[in-house]
Amino acid sequence: MIIDRQRVITAFREYVSAYDADDIKIKLKTDHTFRVAAFCHRIAKGEGLDTELSWLCGMLHDIGRFEQVRRFGTFNDALSVDHAVFGADLLFKEGLIGRFATDLSDEERCTVETAIRLHSRYRLPDGIPEGRLKYCKLLRDADKIDILYVNSMIPPEDIYDIPEERFRTSKVSEEVRQCFLNGETVLRSIRKHPADYIVGQVCLAFEIEFPESRRIAKQQGNIEKILSFEPEDPDTAEWFGYMRANFWNIIDSKYNDQ
Numbered sequence: 001m002i003i004d005r006q007r008v009i010t011a012f013r014e015y016v017s018a019y020d021a022d023d024i025k026i027k028l029k030t031d032h033t034f035r036v037a038a039f040c041h042r043i044a045k046g047e048g049l050d051t052e053l054s055w056l057c058g059m060l061h062d063i064g065r066f067e068q069v070r071r072f073g074t075f076n077d078a079l080s081v082d083h084a085v086f087g088a089d090l091l092f093k094e095g096l097i098g099r100f101a102t103d104l105s106d107e108e109r110c111t112v113e114t115a116i117r118l119h120s121r122y123r124l125p126d127g128i129p130e131g132r133l134k135y136c137k138l139l140r141d142a143d144k145i146d147i148l149y150v151n152s153m154i155p156p157e158d159i160y161d162i163p164e165e166r167f168r169t170s171k172v173s174e175e176v177r178q179c180f181l182n183g184e185t186v187l188r189s190i191r192k193h194p195a196d197y198i199v200g201q202v203c204l205a206f207e208i209e210f211p212e213s214r215r216i217a218k219q220q221g222n223i224e225k226i227l228s229f230e231p232e233d234p235d236t237a238e239w240f241g242y243m244r245a246n247f248w249n250i251i252d253s254k255y256n257d258q
Ligand SMILES: [Fe+2]
Pocket: 061, 062, 083, 084, 119, 120
């Protein structure tokens, strides 16, 4: 398909300009959007998918974030709205998509809507038609790759609002270790200790679906940055050493990557 990227970028900048430019949350999501769109393009290219449709999914995936933060002052979905569903509704039920692209086919509209609506789910539901499912996975991969980047840049004490010392002296719970060993993502509800959150950050990469996405995640080096955390607790320090040594082996054996 053909997308007028400049039109999308201009419309996006115009849309965002209606929100408080001094609010750091707005800037964070704007920057995240452009990076995710670029990752979507790269993954699509590597996997032989439609780069334009993928890029558009990336550009619009977090559109609900701006209205979420204006209305509720938070990015916490549990305390406000599911930003993915909210964004998909704004675009496809309230017609916001018309500002960005007017010439999508019905199937393209459905693909973009489904990918956006489901991008923040813990797991994708069954029954999504294969043609759309690929774009759902691609968008989630691109989002995860950028979340790894953000988590590598921002100290965990700032992300989770927990004093730094509590991370340094933290234990890692058995259930969370098990997720790592099984190559699974960590549900928020099983995280007990501060260091569990750091383990949870890297476990996100275990469910990156496309080989090209995993190649990009590896190239970025953000897993290593997150795992460079140096705990004071001897057990936790040993566990972090184990994770550093085994992270990519677990990915490789899970997906048979070369
Ligand atoms: Fe999102």
